[in-house]
Amino acid sequence: MNQWVEIDDRSAVAVVRRLARRHGQEIGLSEVRIDELAIVATEATTNILRYADRGRALIDVVQRGGQKSVALVFTDKGPGISDADRMFQDGESSTDSAGLGLGAIRRLSDTFDIFSSPDFGTTIVCTFSAAAGPTAPGIELAGLRVCHPLEQQCGDDFLIRETKGATDILMCDGLGHGPDAAAASEEVFEAAWAAGGLSAEPGQTMRQITEKLVGRRGAVAAIVHVAQPQMVMSYAGLGNISTIRIGETGVQRMAVRDGRIGAGPTRGYEETLELMANDLVILHSDGLKTLREAHFPPGLLRKSPLLIAGFFLDRAFRGRDDASIIVLRVTQEPER
Template identity: 35%
Template sequence: MVPMSGAPVLESDQVSDSGTWFRVEVTSAASAVRRAAERLAAQLNLGEQRTADLAIVAAELASNLVKHADEGLLLLRPVRADEQAGVELIAIDTGPGMIDMDRSATDGHSTAGTLGIGLGAIVRQASWFDAHSVPNRGTTLAVQIWPETPPKPFWAAGVNRPLAGEAVSGDGFASRIRDGRHQVLLCDGLGHGPLAAAATAAALNAFRAAPTAPPAEVVEHLHRSIRHTRGAALAVAELDVPAAVVRFAGLGNIAGAVLEGEDRRGMVSLPGIAGHQRRTVREYQYPLRPGSTVVMHSDGVTDRWRPADYPGLLGRAPVLLAATVLRDAGIRRDDACVLAARAPT
C-alpha cells in the first residue's frame, strides 16, 4: 500500500474514463455502489481477490458517507496506466470533516459524527489511498485498486461531471509525457450532451496522438483535428520544471492558474472555438516554482475558491485538489471539469 502523501510522477500517459457518480445518502445507495464496483471489476478482469477487496472498499466508503457525512457523493471509474487497468473511487462530502485525517485512518479509531469509522479497512485493501479533510467544510477521499503492483500515483488528475439531468459530460481532460514534456489538456465541448461529449472525445484522442510540440502547436493540431465536430473550448499547459515555467495556450473559456501557497496566478486563454473559429494561437509563459500546482477548469466551475480555505490540500494528490474544487465551485446547471497537475521536483 502507498501511504497517504503527495503524488510523484507516473512516467506514462494517464487515461481515465469519466465513470459514474452516485449520490450516497441512504443504505440502498451503498449497495448500488458495491454492485456497480463489482461489475466494473469484472469488465476490467481485476481478478477474484482484488474484486473482493474492491467490494469491501466500496461498501465501507459508501456506508461511511451514509452514516457520517453530509451530501455524500461517490465517483466510480476505471483508471489505466501502462498496460494495466484498475478501479478508482472518489468520495466527497460537505461535512462534518475530520481534525486528524491520518489518525482517523487507523484501525479501531472512531470519533462520533465523523467519517473516521471504517477507514482502517479501506486503507488495508487499497493499492493507493489519499485523503484531505477540513472540519466543518468536508472530506475528499480517493482510493485505487489495481490487480497487481500499482503504478506510481498520477502527477496529473482530473474530475468531471455532467450537467444535472444529462447522462454524459461534454467536459474532459487528458495528460501525457512526450520526450520529457509534461502536458495536460482540458476541453469543454460546445453545448451539452452527446454531441458535446463527442467533440471532447475527438480532442482528447487528437491530443494523445499529437506530435511532440509546444502547447501552441498542439492547440493548432487540435483545432484542425476536430473540425468535423461542433467544436470546443480547450487549453494545453506544459509544466517545464527545469526551465521553471508553465507554457499555456488556449482557445475559449478555459480557466488556468498556477497555485503557490495561498497565491493563485491566472493564465490567459484567447477567444475562439477550436475546430471552427480562432485567432492566431498564442502561447504564454508563467513562473513555476518547486512545489507549485497548475489547475485548469471549464466554465462550469466558478473562481470563487481560495487555496487558503483548504490547509494542506496542495500537498496531497492532484486528484484530491480537483475533486475538492469541483465539489465547492462546480455549477449544477453546466457540465464541469477540474484538472490539477504537479510536475516532478
C-alpha cells in the same frame, strides 16, 4: 457513465458497491482485489450515512501512463473527523458495516488520502490499480470528470501523455453536454492525433486543430506542455477552460483567447513560464465555479492531486453542465 452518486439512504450502498465491482472487472482486477474494492466502497458509503447523513461518491476508471485504476471519491459536508487516530484503528467504523475503520480502508487501497475539517466536512480518495506503467518523473497528477446530472455521456474530456522528457495535457469541453458534446471532444482528439499528437508547441497544435475543425460543432480547449527536468510550462488556451498556477508567489491565472474550436484558425493565447518544486497547475472546465483563493481550505493544497481534484469537483460543481479537472504538482527542483 461519470456521475455523482448521491448518498442519502441505504440504497446508495448497493449502488456504489455495484459500480465499484463493475469498474474493477473492466480494468482486469483479480477477484480478490474486486472483493476488497467492494468492501472499501461499502464501508466508505456507510460511514457517510452514519457520520454525515448524506454525501456523494464518484467512481471512475482513470489512466496515467499505461496504468488503469479505479478511482473512488467520497465526500460529505458533515462535522469532520475529530479523532482521526481513533478512526484509523480497525474496528472503528459505522454500524452495520464491516467494522474495518479508515486504517483498513487505507491498507486495502493502493493509494489513499483524506482531508477533514469541521468547516469543510470530509473527502476521501483511494485507488485500486491494474499493472503499473511508466509515468513522468518529477510530476504527480490526477484528472477527474463528471457528467451533467441528466446525461450518461460526458462532453468534457482530456488527454494526458507522459514521457521521460515531458508531460502533455489537452483538456477540452465540447459545446453543450451529452452525446453531441462528447462527439465534439472526440473530434478534437482525432484532430490532435492527425496533426501528429501533442507537441512541445501547444500554440502550433491548437492552430492545427482549429484549422481542421472549421465549421464543426466545436469546443473550447487548453493545451499544456511541461518540459522535464527543466519544468518549463508552455500553454495555449482558447475559450473558457481555466488554467491556474499556484506557487509560493500566489495564484497566477493563465489568460485565454476568446473563441472556440470550430470557428476560424488560431493558435489561441500562448504563454511560457518556469515552474518550481511544489507548484500546482490546475485546469478545469466551466462546469466548475471559478476557483479562487477563498475556496482553498487550509491544508488542502498539500494533499494529493487526486484529493484536490475530488474536493473541487464536488464543492465547485455547478450541477448544470459536464465538468472536468486536472491537478498537476511539481515534485522536484527544476534543472536549468
